[in-house]
Amino acid sequence: MTEDGGVDEELLSIGAFAARARLSAKALRLYDRLGLLAPARVDEGTGYRFYRAGQVERARLVALLRRLDMPLARIAEVVDADDAAAGAERLAAYWAGVEARHAEQRTLAEYLRGRLSGRSSEMYGTFTVETAEVPEQVLVTESRHILADELPAWIGAALGRLEAAAGQCGGPAGVPFVAYHSDVSAESDGPAEACVPVADEAAARAWAAGPGRTRGTTVRVEPARRLAYVRITKAQVAYPQILAVFEAVEEWMEGRGLAPAGPCREVYFADWDAAGPQDPVCDVAFPVALR
Numbered sequence: 001m002t003e004d005g006g007v008d009e010e011l012l013s014i015g016a017f018a019a020r021a022r023l024s025a026k027a028l029r030l031y032d033r034l035g036l037l038a039p040a041r042v043d044e045g046t047g048y049r050f051y052r053a054g055q056v057e058r059a060r061l062v063a064l065l066r067r068l069d070m071p072l073a074r075i076a077e078v079v080d081a082d083d084a085a086a087g088a089e090r091l092a093a094y095w096a097g098v099e100a101r102h103a104e105q106r107t108l109a110e111y112l113r114g115r116l117s118g119r120s121s122e123m124y125g126t127f128t129v130e131t132a133e134v135p136e137q138v139l140v141t142e143s144r145h146i147l148a149d150e151l152p153a154w155i156g157a158a159l160g161r162l163e164a165a166a167g168q169c170g171g172p173a174g175v176p177f178v179a180y181h182s183d184v185s186a187e188s189d190g191p192a193e194a195c196v197p198v199a200d201e202a203a204a205r206a207w208a209a210g211p212g213r214t215r216g217t218t219v220r221v222e223p224a225r226r227l228a229y230v231r232i233t234k235a236q237v238a239y240p241q242i243l244a245v246f247e248a249v250e251e252w253m254e255g256r257g258l259a260p261a262g263p264c265r266e267v268y269f270a271d272w273d274a275a276g277p278q279d280p281v282c283d284v285a286f287p288v289a290l291r
Contacts, residue, residue, distance in 0.1 A: 010053050011040060017051035021059040028059065034072055036062050036079070070094060103235035103277030111241035127230045127245060129252040131288070134225045137174055137197040140165055140204050143181075143216040145189040148239045158194035159268065161214060168207045170200025177267040177285075185240075193263070195222075225262065228253055229285035235277040237266070245284040253288055262287035 018025045031037035032049070037059055039049035051059075058079055065075045074094050081087035142158045159176050166172040174197030184190040198204050204219045230245050246264060253259070267283040275281045 011050040012053060014039070014049045014051065017053075017056070017059070020053070021056045021063075023059055023063055027063065031059070031062055036072065036075060065091075068095070068098070100235070100277050104238040104241075107235045108238065108241045111244050114244070127232075127248040129228055129230055129249055132227050132229065134174075134227055136224045137222050138169075138199070138201040138204055139195045139220050139222055140169055140198055140208065141193050141195045141218055141220060142214055143191050143193040143218070145191045146184060147187075147189050148185050151184060151192065151239070154192075155194060155268075156272070158214075159196065162194055162196040165207055166196055166198050169198035169204035171198065173197040173199040175267055175269045177265045179263040179265045181263045195265075222262075225287040226289070227267075227283075227285040228258065228288045229267070229283040231280050231283050233278050234272070234275045234281045237282050242266075242284065249284060249286050253286060257290060258288040259290070260286050261289035 012020065014025050014028055018028055021028070028037065028049070028051075032039060037055065040052045040055065041050045042048070043050070061079055062075060065078060070078075074090070078087045078090045078094075081090055140162050142162060144154060144158070146154055155178055159178075163172065163176065176194070176196045179193045179195060180190060181193060182188065182190050184192055201219070201221065208217055208219045228249055230249055232242070232245055236242060236245065249264075264284070264286045267285055268281065269283065270279065270281040272281060
């Protein structure tokens with residue numbers, strides 16, 4: 001009996017509980033050590049573990065989540081959710097991230113297979129190159145020397161800062177982009193330049209001269225450009241497979257007697273967070289001119 005007169009829930013030895021949960025005693029000891037499923041009681045003299053029958057569902061759920069290769073911290077978030085709906089939402093968020101990573105890895109595998117088989121030129125033919133005319137633009141920009149693995153986080157943060165600043169510069173007047181003034185890779189640190197077109201040059205220069213500006217922030221006017229570009233999906237943006245897209249545009253330019261007339265760039269025209277792995281989000285572009 002409990003102190004309030006109720007009946008204690010049945011306690012099971014680790015062997016009996018393991019049989020009910022369809023798990024091994026070794027797995028249960030691991031879950032205890034990882035902080036995912038603690039026994040209801042541990043005998044101080046013998047060290048034997050005892051579990052409540054009501055813990056069976058949690059034990060089975062932990063085992064299934066581990067089969068998804070879910071990190072321990074994420075498993076804890078799911079099984080400790082306030083209710084089943086909240087746990088399901090956390091699982092859905094985790095799995096969306098897994099699918100996005102798989103899409104990127106699939107694209108990377110295709111890229112590497114083309115590289116290793118010597119089919120690079122054939123691979124470039126899978127991309128459709130188009131051209132577009134872009135008028136003169138006033139840009140608020142932020143530049144940084146950066147390596148490839150740091151690039152995704154910096155792009156999101158830098159464009160976010162610049163888009164917020166656009167409100168003080170007459171508002172946004174075009175699509176944000178990142179220009180590469182030199183190679184960005186695992187060994188080469190650029191620099192890269194995040195750019196947001198704005199409507200009011202005088203207001204932009206006043207904003208850039210204000211206090212507390214991020215290092216590398218400036219305002220510049222970019223002349224009208226003709227861009228050669230390929231439109232790609234969110235999964236294709238990942239490094240290094242995106243290099244194949246840049247190379248495809250360069251090969252297209254070479255075949256038409258065109259030369260770069262400015263730094264290559266990635267033009268981000270879609271809502272990145274809302275986009276799925278196969279949704280178009282970015283144009284890989286080169287300003288071009290006749291040789």
